[in-house]
Amino acid sequence: xxxxxIPAAFVAGMLFIDLGRKTLKADSSTTEGSRxxxxxxxxLFRAIFFAGFVIAPAGIYLLAGWPGWEQIYWxxxxxxxxxxxxxxxxLPAGFVxxxxxxGYVGHVLGYRWLMAGKEKRLRPAYIGILxxxxxxxLYNYPSFLLMGTYDQxxxxxxxxxxxxxxxxxxxxxxxxxxxxxxxxxxxxxxFAVWRILKENAVRDTGR
Amino acid sequence: xxxxxxxxALLSGLALAEAGKNMLxxxxxxxxxxxxxxxxxxxxxxxxPIPFYFFLGWPAWEVNFLWRWQDNLHxxxxxxxxxxxxxxxxxxxxxxxxxxxxxxxxxRAQALRGRMAADARPEAxxxxxxxHTLRLLVESLADI
Numbered sequence: 001x002x003x004x005x006i007p008a009a010f011v012a013g014m015l016f017i018d019l020g021r022k023t024l025k026a027d028s029s030t031t032e033g034s035r036x037x038x039x040x041x042x043x044l045f046r047a048i049f050f051a052g053f054v055i056a057p058a059g060i061y062l063l064a065g066w067p068g069w070e071q072i073y074w075x076x077x078x079x080x081x082x083x084x085x086x087x088x089x090x091l092p093a094g095f096v097x098x099x100x101x102x103g104y105v106g107h108v109l110g111y112r113w114l115m116a117g118k119e120k121r122l123r124p125a126y127i128g129i130l131x132x133x134x135x136x137x138l139y140n141y142p143s144f145l146l147m148g149t150y151d152q153x154x155x156x157x158x159x160x161x162x163x164x165x166x167x168x169x170x171x172x173x174x175x176x177x178x179x180x181x182x183x184x185x186x187x188x189x190x191f192a193v194w195r196i197l198k199e200n201a202v203r204d205t206g207r
Numbered sequence: 208x209x210x211x212x213x214x215x216a217l218l219s220g221l222a223l224a225e226a227g228k229n230m231l232x233x234x235x236x237x238x239x240x241x242x243x244x245x246x247x248x249x250x251x252x253x254x255x256p257i258p259f260y261f262f263l264g265w266p267a268w269e270v271n272f273l274w275r276w277q278d279n280l281h282x283x284x285x286x287x288x289x290x291x292x293x294x295x296x297x298x299x300x301x302x303x304x305x306x307x308x309x310x311x312x313x314x315r316a317q318a319l320r321g322r323m324a325a326d327a328r329p330e331a332x333x334x335x336x337x338x339h340t341l342r343l344l345v346e347s348l349a350d351i
Binding site: 039 | 235236237244247251252256260261263264266
């Protein structure tokens with residue numbers, strides 16, 4: 001969902017900093033002046049790569065195929081991007097850019113806190129954001145359980161919410177697509193976390 | 208247009224590699240990581256959103272009216288995946304520099320083929336360029 005994907009990219013950037021804080025701190029102490037260590041850019045690359053090649057494609061895929069559900073029926077504009085002027089197609093393009101930007105900001109802010117000795121803020125910050133996002137989605141119940149259009153969900157133009165399908169009944173192939181997207185996301189996240197933890201473990205043992 | 212945007216994305220990756228060749232040739236990992244991050248950011252903010260925007264708003268024009276499928280992507284897992292492919296294509300075009308030695312190599316190889324670079328080194332390019340490039344790209348993913 002649009003409401004989840006952008007904060008998720010921010011959280012991922014901050015999570016990577018949190019998991020790799022030992023390495024980042026150790027490396028920053030060996031660099032001179034305001035120069036950043038190599039690991040800073042390595043982690044920045046990870047944050048942006050994860051945002052751009054894991055979260056963004058997943059979001060685009062669901063937004064392209066099932067635009068109403070992907071933004072829990074907040075706006076009709078996402079469903080009408082073709083031949084409707086200059087603004088509507090800009091929204092999905094801006095969505096992609098916002099995901100990458102969120103990943104970048106999450107990394108930069110996390111690194112600043114880490115270097116300022118405020119690493120205790122990291123975990124409450126990204127967990128708090130996840131909780132807030134979860135509450136926003138839950139507040140929109142039952143939008144995330146129904147598949148259809150903006151007009152159907154809001155009972156507009158003679159259409160009715162009653163005619164919407166359950167997301168678990170694989171309407172228009174949605175359930176299968178969503179499961180595929182989630183598998184892709186989980187595998188990528190586990191791989192990224194494993195890489196960072198392994199890197200830090202190697203640093204700890206001095207090998 | 209797709210026929211223009213994809214080659215432009217590839218050329219942008221090569222141009223960035225050429226511009227940052229001193230950093231790519233350096234032994235300093237700091238410069239390598241900086242370079243590939245810069246290329247990725249460039250791809251995400253300046254290359255991909257442009258064809259993506261036109262493909263969403265005016266899909267038939269974007270593909271030079273070659274096909275019909277792009278006019279009806281909603282509620283279709285397969286067709287909606289084409290947008291992801293477009294996004295990935297735009298991103299990977301500029302993102303050839305995920306691993307700096309790779310893009311340095313690809314840049315030199317391509318430049319040599321096109322006779323665009325006077326300083327390209329023929330001895331650095333093995334016989335099977337495509338396979339070698341693919342291997343380096345796979346290694347670059349493992350290097351994340």
